[in-house]
Amino acid sequence: MRMLPPSMRPLVDNLFSSYAYVGLMALITLFVVPIYVHTLGSAQWGSVALCVTIQGFLFSLDIAFGPLMLRDVARAAATANPQTIYARFLRLYATAAFSAFVIAQSVLLLFAQHRSAQGAPMSDDLFRAMCLALLQFLFQFANNAAIGYWNGLEKQRYANLRLAGFACAKHGVALLLLTQWHASATAYMLPFASISILEFILNHRRVRRDRDAITADKNAGKNVAEWRDIAAFGAAAALGFLTAQIDRGFLFIVLPTENYGLYFLISSLLLSLLSLQVPIYRAFVPRMIIATSPRRVAFSMLKISLLLLVLPSLLMAAFPDLVLRLWLHDPTLAAAAALPFRLLMLAMACTAIFSPCAALLLHYHRNRATALINAIILVAQVLVLTILTPRLGMLAGALAWFACGTIQLICAAWIWWRPSPGSN
Structure with a gap:
């Protein structure tokens, strides 16, 4: 130190x-x-x-x-x-x-x-x-x-x-x-x-x-968020909450209990990893708000996220069967869940990369952009789940998360590429 x-x-x-x-x-x-x-x-x-x-x-x-x-x-x-x-x-x-x-x-x-x-x-x-x-x-x-x-x-x-x-x-x-x-x-x-x-x-x-x-x-x-700003951000956040939960809700209704139980298990690890973004977010956002160059702070946040979240997620995505064998102590379950787990870890990596961009949108009061991104993700997830679940089972849930991560990665590239936005 x-x-x-x-x-x-x-x-x-x-x-x-x-x-x-x-x-x-x-x-x-x-x-x-x-x-x-x-x-x-x-x-x-x-x-x-x-x-x-x-x-x-x-x-x-x-x-x-x-x-x-x-x-x-x-x-x-x-x-x-x-x-x-x-x-x-x-x-x-x-x-x-x-x-x-x-x-x-x-x-x-x-x-x-x-x-x-x-x-x-x-x-x-x-x-x-x-x-x-x-x-x-x-x-x-x-x-x-x-x-x-x-x-x-x-x-x-x-x-x-x-x-x-x-x-x-x-x-x-x-x-x-x-x-x-x-x-x-x-x-x-x-x-x-x-x-x-x-x-x-x-x-x-x-x-x-x-x-x-x-x-x-x-x-x-x-400098206080007015009620309109709170309501707009709240709506965007609610859409984000749905994108993180819709796979479980849909698969709980559609899948047999045994298959859903296995998906619930591996998706729990994803949600646990997502919660590890919170300390990084809380540490960097206050600095970003008062910085003369918010993008520089966001880039520093990205580097920490790459080290602490993206790299471990990619390593687990590279060796999903090994990770699941060590965790579940059941080769049969590990083999059945390997491909969905790989997709979930890839989605986790994309989400961690997008997190600094989400912080930038918060800084610039871009609530409409946040809501639009979350709405697009939600629509994509609904389409993936409704079309693919009957044929692919729990793999459809992982593909819904992968669609989420892919959209976030595209949006992250767009946010980094375009000039600093103004406030809504």
């Missing part, structure tokens, strides 16, 4: 801390989750899995807010008061979280009443656990405002330390309750909900303490 130029040290520090946090979450999945499964049993763990799945769907709302907050906090930090940005996005996050909470809670109550009327009532434990899961979402989603604030200020090590500390506290208390009190879905969700409330309060108080150290600027609002 000492041999690096001073300007690079915060960047490397942020990348390292973000990947360390990702590694911590992976370790929890590998070592702690099996304890949950063993302690709860298959039925109770199924209830927990349902709660976590619903949370995952609700948390996907952040794709519409997170990149905008990262951009606007970074810009305000250089020209105005980032507290103004935090206050506005906190209202946005809180409003979205409360609206989703009310809707989801209403749906849950109606579903529970429907089950009772059908003579198959939902268990009290599952109902309480789902209520706690929604309560956790309410405060955890609002907490993203504080995390986005620190990420935008390039204080990602601080943000990751707080995330890691609270995550360990949640899992630690959950293990204690399950082993020493009562093994139930409610006992699992209770510490996650209660500590999320504490996390939101403490993080909010910590951000507010920065206010005294920053001088307010009457022009601070000029």
Whole structure:
């Protein structure tokens, strides 16, 4: 670290801390989750899995807010008061979280009443656990405002330390309750909900303490994304979310369970690799926003992506059978999934190459271009899935991702070739 130029040290520090946090979450999945499964049993763990799945769907709302907050906090930090940005996005996050909470809670109550009327009532434990899961979402989603604030200020090590500390506290208390009190879905969700409330309060108080150290600027609002910008980016982000999920949804309906299970397995590795783009994105976007040459920062981001994501993806694409044999310990499954896995890894490489270009589009407020690219990808994926799935099975899902990557690669070449765009 000492041999690096001073300007690079915060960047490397942020990348390292973000990947360390990702590694911590992976370790929890590998070592702690099996304890949950063993302690709860298959039925109770199924209830927990349902709660976590619903949370995952609700948390996907952040794709519409997170990149905008990262951009606007970074810009305000250089020209105005980032507290103004935090206050506005906190209202946005809180409003979205409360609206989703009310809707989801209403749906849950109606579903529970429907089950009772059908003579198959939902268990009290599952109902309480789902209520706690929604309560956790309410405060955890609002907490993203504080995390986005620190990420935008390039204080990602601080943000990751707080995330890691609270995550360990949640899992630690959950293990204690399950082993020493009562093994139930409610006992699992209770510490996650209660500590999320504490996390939101403490993080909010910590951000507010920065206010005294920053001088307010009457022009601070000029660089804040307006509601029209938020809505436009949100629509583009929603299309992007669909492009990442449509293969699973379609193949789940069409394929036999056994074939879908194998595709779900190998596509999970793709989605895990895609999540590794997030630390790079968060580390470079704040710098890109305030840079005199955003393309130079984007090119640096591309070089890091080539090293950390593209090269490993291409290596796995070159030897898919070997990778799957080592991972699955089943030569038959490895042989069946080798070609789809190769296409998925090639798509991953293309997506990683496109990521710096997506950051440039965010910087220049090119929401229409982002939406158009995602719409073209979505149409191409729908065509590939509907035409090829009856003949090719799960290979069609991999081809849909390959079509996505190919379009992104073409768009990346177009963005690099054309002059710097202006704002919409």
